[in-house]
Amino acid sequence: MFKPRHTIVVTQRFFDSKSVRFLQSQGCDVVVAPLAQGQADGDLSERQLIDLLHDADGWIVGHAHVTSSLLNALPRLQVIARRGVGYERVDTAAVEAAGKVATIAIGGNDASVADHAVALMLAVCRQLKHCQLGLSANDWTIPLGGDLYRKTVGVVGLGRIGRGVLQRLSGFEIKPLICTPDPGSAHVDGISRNCFVDLETLLEESDFITLHAPLNPHTHGLIDRHALKRMKPSAVLINTARGGLVRDADLLWALREKQLAGAGLDVFESESDPALSIVTEQLIQLPNVIVTPHVGASTVEGLNRTNLIAAQCAVAVLEGRSPPGDCVIADGRRSTGSKENP
Known part of the structure; x- marks a missing residue:
């Protein structure tokens, strides 16, 4: 035919x-x-x-x-x-x-983004940006980083990428905390039901928080100044999902005021709102922020x-x-x- x-x-x-x-x-x-x-x-x-x-x-x-x-x-x-x-x-x-x-x-691209999220966690906690810049200036001073091993990692959103991140982190013997809209239907091998918590608990108890939620009217601005204040000053925020999940100006404030130890960002609010480009530029310059140009899936x-x-x-x-x-x-x-x- x-x-x-x-x-x-x-x-x-x-x-x-x-x-x-x-x-x-x-x-x-x-x-x-x-x-x-x-x-x-x-x-x-x-x-x-x-x-x-x-x-x-x-x-x-x-x-x-x-x-x-x-x-x-x-x-x-x-x-x-x-x-x-x-x-x-x-x-x-x-x-x-x-x-x-x-x-x-x-x-x-689930596997690629999950890999990238874990890479950002390690890059921030091991201060790879500081090491690279130091050696470029012939400064061999050794910064003291931190471990991902046996830390509490909060995963916001348990779709395919969130599950992939948890699978990759199992080798680090982390304690997972999971916030997802429908925990009753969520399942990850080896994860106890006790790991499913509300967002406030996840923010307060996590050493690393990684975002894997879709961007919609319910999640837009999910991580704002109020949320950042609930996080540990030693915590690290990772965003490989969508820029609109985080109020970047609030994140900039939290990092400057040492309300947060560091961040790994692959996405930015300025991608959809060019007026916020100045905020992105300031985030990029911070020594405790690792940034990539929306390459998680690439x-x-x-x-x-x-x-x-x-x-x-x-x-x-x-x-x-x-x-x-x-x-x-x-x-x-x-x-x-x-x-x-x-």
Whole structure:
């Protein structure tokens, strides 16, 4: 039977050849947008996106805002497949209203982000920034760091990444404390039910706190000045989830006032609010803060996995099928009356 060709436009860098070949094998023409060095699709204007996507049946997207006005300008577009799992920049109601489908790449980068969270814990407590800067200045003074071994680690959010962090930390013989919205359904091998606590208890008792919650109206600003005051002065905060979970200006205050010993940050509020860039710049300069530029998911292996999952999602939708797993975040086909193929 004749199978129509579809055009998939990719607006992300580091889209690997294996994923391109998969799309081509499924009858898709692949167009990878020519982004400049250091540029992301979130930096493109709506007009630029429309120019890139006007002939697209499917779109593999990174951090661009998916809005109602953009979707209305792209009548041919059927599926928006995000290479990643966060989707606060996708207007899911607009996707459904436009009769389109939006997906995320569930399971692709969990291991990479979990690795990065543990790396930040170790980098902060062993004062690796201080060591690097000292040696760069030919200063061999030895700073006294701390151990992760047998410390109390609070995990806020027990999804796939939170579970991965706990699995990795088991070798450090930590005492885990877990705060999650539905502790009754949560399960991690070897973790006692007594480890599930409320946020206040977790803040007060943890030596390290690592955030793995989604960003939504309930979690926005979860770690503010009030929360930071409840933490131990010797505690370390790790955020590899979303910048909006932490009030960065409050964190800056806590670190300067020694209300907190240190922080490891891969995400910042200024990513979505440029007015807070000055706060980010000040955090970066602090000696007890380790920062990375939102790279937790950006390993070769992690990106290749999420590329392929996004590609599989796009093909499934274009063929009228359901994407794998729990990847669908909006499906306007139901509201417009179209049916899936069996």
